[in-house]
Amino acid sequence: MDHDGNLRVYSLNNSTGLWAITWQALQQPCNVKGVCGKNAICVYAQEPKCTCPPGFEVNDPSDWNSGCKAKFDQTLLNSRRVKFVEIPHTDYYGFDLNTTTGVTLEACRDMCLNDFRCQGFSYRLLGQGFCFVKSALLNGYASPDFPASIYIKVPVSVETSKPDIFHASSLTCGSSEADIIVGSPSMYDFNSRRVRWVYIYSFVAAFGAVELMVIILGWWFLFRKHGVPASVEAGYRMISSQFRRYSYSELKKATNNFKEELGRGGSGIVYRGILSNRLVAVKRLGDIFQTQDEYFAEISTIGKINHMNLVRIWGFCSEKRHRMLVYEYLDNLSLDKHIFGSNFLEWKQRYAVALGTAKGLAYLHHECLEWVIHCDVKPENILLDTEFQPKIADFGLAKLSQREGPGSEFTRIRGTKGYMAPEWALNHPITAKVDVYGFGVVILEMVRGIRLCNWVVEEDDDDKQESALTNFVRNAREKMERGSSSWVESVVDLRLEGNFSRNQAMILIRTGISCVEEARNKRPTMASVVQTLLECEDETEIQVPDREL
Template identity: 75%
Template sequence: MQSATSISHVSLKRGDSLSVERETDSITSQDSSFTCGFYSLGTNAYWFAIWFTNSRDKTVVWVANRDRPVNRKGSRVTFRRDGTMVLTDIDDTVVWQTNTTSTDVSAAKVLDSGNLVLTNPKGDVLWQSFDSPTDTLLPYQPFTKATKLTSVLRNGSYGTGYFNLYFGSDNVLRLIYDSPDTSISYWPDPDNTIYVNGRTNYNGSRIAVLDDMGRFLSSDHLQFNASDMGYGVKRRLTMDYDGNLRVYSLVNSTGLWDVTWQALLQPCKVLDLCGIYAICVYAPEPTCVCPPGFEQVDPSDWNAGCKAMFDRALLKSRMVKFLAIPHTDYYGHDLNATYSVTFEQCRQSCMEDFRCQGFSYRLLGQGFCLVKSELLNGYASPDFRATIYIKIPGNLQTKKPDIFHALRSTCGSSDAVVLQGSPSMYDFVNRRVKWVYIYSFTIVIGAIELIFVVLGWWLLFRKHGVPASVEAGYRMISGQFRCYSYSELKKATGNFKEELGRGGSGVVFKGVLSDERVVAVKRLGDSFHGQEEYWAEINTIGKINHMNLVRTWGFCSERRRRLLVYEYVENLSLDRHLFGSNFLGWKQRYAVALGTAKGLAYLHHECLEWVIHCDVKPENILLDAEFLPKIADFGLAKLSQRGGPGSEFTRIRGTKGYMAPEWALNHPITAKVDVFGYGVVILEMVRGIRVSNWTVEDEDGHENESALMNFARVTRKKMEIGGGSYWLESIVDSRLEGKFSRNQAATLIQTGVRCVDEDRNKRPTMASVVQTLLECENNTELHT
């Protein structure tokens, strides 16, 4: 049952209330477009919500208690005399309330915009629902860096789901799937750069708005229009339960909604829509199916995905075969991506790696192989030019799944083919291909390709050389993450001649590749005697790409020789420009602090995997030609599932002085260890000296107290006492001669002290640190 539409209140005064038992109890906007009151999806579950009055299904746009419905008896919303609006359950338990406690609050009303507001006698807004949206954005409702849209858990529910729209730490508006197990950004296209996607991350304001004409404008340059753009139409932008972002327009004659824009034209590209192992296919609407040998985990919830109908331990043996599913791929979790390989080489690499669950192979002018450790986000489409090969036990008998019937009905695809673990890629079960056709087809394609190659080279060299743009494009394509031979890297480094630095994980040498790229080659030390550390790093760095993280070009693994190939960063590490005579100025220090925070926030919150660095220190923060930071050395990093098994480390990692107390206390290790290390770094940047490697005896006689804890404790006292900016002068690096921003210095010190709190629960997240520093970024005045 849902609330009646009759109107009993235009506004509420202090002392008024709305009762769930009186169905006419509601507040309506002056133009009757929106109603606010109790809304029900069942017989005994009610939400305090705002909805479109004239839509047929009374479409809800805002919910106060989305994860805590109240009882149909005794529940009420009261506008208390202290200025707060409070929702209470049948037992008077407070379920939700506004953060207003002022006698100046005089009225509660719903504006024609759909905004529930609390105002003072002058009409000034003291609280508004627009500041805390749920899954819907209305016209002229500001969308800022502090807000986000979060989908409902499922259709017909108001519970908080996993699909989100918000500004990432790189200032780009993104769609992100964020569950307890994984966090994945899937729009804009994660395979493209920010600029290829038509966005920019140079927008500290981070604000967006949908206007009443149906135009959406964002500070990251995202712009789109509703297909029925114009005045006089009621619209909403909703983060839907299926992970797609859509603009809806209300048809007045029917009370129904038309979709007038959507972020993803192919819903199957929404990551994690169908869960692990499952495949999303158009039949013709998006449908989830399990591949042969797998079955649905929960018949009522496809997000739970599919499970194997066999013992996965059997995949570690060589008695396996591959199930070929055409026009299909699984996104993410690639062990490696390799160009210019044959099908046989690709299949063999999966056969020999016990972590491999399948591989994707496609011919795009050359063989392209993706070996996968997980089968997530399955997607099938007739126009997708690739085949996924799923590793299954050799004795497993499979049946034709629904996916092939769906594909055959749309494009006439043939049945699934099981490829045995045999030498020939043409050794099919139920062989239907005649060799004469294969040879004929190959000869024709080869001849055509030869013609294009010859013609291409003639065009390139007819003007005495290769155009710079073509050469740059070639280098970009050929420079993807790949495996190098030991001889290549030995030659590139001149037999490991020029050493750039060394640490616990190995020694770094400067080198020049055959394509003239300058690189840093890290030769891993004896501590990497096992596969665990090495493959943890390879798995991680092969997927990571961020402007504040060192780019990794490839790796080498020959016998006991293990090396990693990084981009060369011109100005080397931060410690060389902080503790020596050639030190950074204040603006550069603040830019380094902000960029480092952005890089860590990406690792913690936006990366395809949840990554903990575990060794944040000045030596692992490199500076490029413009002295912008790039975080390096993921040799001590470990992938971890949020709140799941494997989230605790078994060995102490990191550098003394930058390690959080939980390492010594044997507490579970979370991303807060990186927050601690970051706090130490920015305090050292402010001080200009190390605070991480010596002990002091403080004025109270505390012996063997670390300089860091002493500094944090004393600084807290100074901040509490206040006294102008004198306390800043006594803390900030004296070599700057007072040329620094007081506001920024205070922000960095306060943030650093919070980050190094011994109680990890009191430390901020890196995402919140980025927001704090961005808000203070423009305060760049330098005092002399």
């Protein structure tokens, strides 16, 4: 694995004593994400090169991994005096705030113009318009046959001309064919040469032989057990039991006949139990109508999902009408007990919970081998471990409930009132944006320290009611527009007594408000939310602004 993230096979030339690349995973160096650094673009015309877009300059000419820096003050991008510079046949991979189809170029530009987080947008016309609004300019790539353009937001004061990046005079970020220089020239000689397939075949054959040997040895130890130490056998049992099928009688005994209830919700009741001297949470599922084969197929997929911010599933039970899941037990139980009660979280813990929850949802939406929508994001489904790190529970349960039609659209309403996106009631197709809405409600509740799914009476009209969430969002927006120096302090949980990071609070409030937009296309993706929260994760200063008299 080379420094640029590409996997290569080197072969020694016995006659010269030099090394040469005989195979590499990515033949096109520009396909290695981030090879040219932040804001930079990897251009592949006649040979790969790194270049900076208009309005930017290279950070370090000797090291393109450091990327490009803006020649202008980027805070000016929040004003209306900006323009967009088109770079044809170019894109920045990832960091999409929104992905919208069937829109015009002008509509896509306006979406970026009206979002303070937007640094540019990608637009392509393939039968219909595809708009990708970007929160960061990373992994730039340009190729003459790429059917789209990137439009970069710059202040109107910056002088720019339409770039011709395919004739730019820039430093190379790789060489043609399969010959990228890595290491010392005295050690490696990488003159262009034809790939010698015999080395590839030899490498694959050797790898296959080693893998076959490992399988045979594993079978021997597992089933023959000739002289295997007890500690090794215990290790095999532990590995094989990470996700297993339990009988109903085992779980009934483990929970002492389902005696101690930890909580309950729309998907079932959770009980405390002990299995193999380990505390577990056993959930009895309700309204699961699948056959045993269908249930086993779905639960096997869920059991393979593993992330530090998702509750680990140890196993399941499927006997007759009994459907149960066995989860890891978390000492500090659910988030709602640490927001709305007297034993509340400090600010640093709240921000860590918001970031960890966002990472878990982003993993479900963007990184899982099988797409998973949670459908019921709320404080009760966010559990906390001994270090108060968040773990999302009940993910994938929507997959276990019966779907009464083809495709991926749900036909029955799922979720909890107050955390459900408007599209449930409007009978619109359900996408990952329903989780984004629920997450927005949760982080606003963490900021405010109270439930926002209740109903309140407006001060000016005793007969008119609105949700606490709507009231909070409206008031927060009004205070932001007035620009009061203490508007953040007036919005954040008073129990913190001003001990919070003002910048982090602003980020959470603005992110939460964007997540609960009624129009789902205006909500960000969870991947972009993670990126936004990471930008001020390390801020440790607690800012206590002066209160206005």
